[in-house]
Amino acid sequence: MAQVEEKGSADGRDDYTQDGTVNLKGGPILRSKTGRWRACSFIVAYEVFERMAYYGIATNLVIYLTDRLHQGIVTSANNVTNWIGTVWMTPIIGAYIADAYLGRYWTFVTASAIYLIVRFQLL
Numbered sequence: 001m002a003q004v005e006e007k008g009s010a011d012g013r014d015d016y017t018q019d020g021t022v023n024l025k026g027g028p029i030l031r032s033k034t035g036r037w038r039a040c041s042f043i044v045a046y047e048v049f050e051r052m053a054y055y056g057i058a059t060n061l062v063i064y065l066t067d068r069l070h071q072g073i074v075t076s077a078n079n080v081t082n083w084i085g086t087v088w089m090t091p092i093i094g095a096y097i098a099d100a101y102l103g104r105y106w107t108f109v110t111a112s113a114i115y116l117i118v119r120f121q122l123l
Contacts, residue, residue: 054087
């Protein structure tokens with residue numbers, strides 16, 4: 001009969017992450033209960049909807065600014081490029097806030113909450 005080797009240590013330490021991460025209560029994190037496809041599906045869905053909103057707004061913004069707000073073409077194009085620059089620069093600010101102050105989880109939750117509040121106020 002063949003011998004079967006068990007992986008992991010006898011004390012169960014390999015069940016927990018070994019990189020120092022902790023849950024919200026400061027306890028160790030079980031590998032089987034965190035991340036993986038559940039977290040991945042949330043992030044992918046969030047990014048898909050965010051990209052759809054971005055490109056939907058970007059393609060129609062110049063027309064909206066010229067037709068509805070009666071801005072000149074040059075002014076509206078300048079406003080759109082300022083908006084696009086702001087959209088692409090804010091992740092750098094978010095990365096600094098995440099690394100220096102809040103951590104990636106609370107930065108993501110805070111930014112998502114702000115995004116949703118602003119989005120639903122515009123409806």
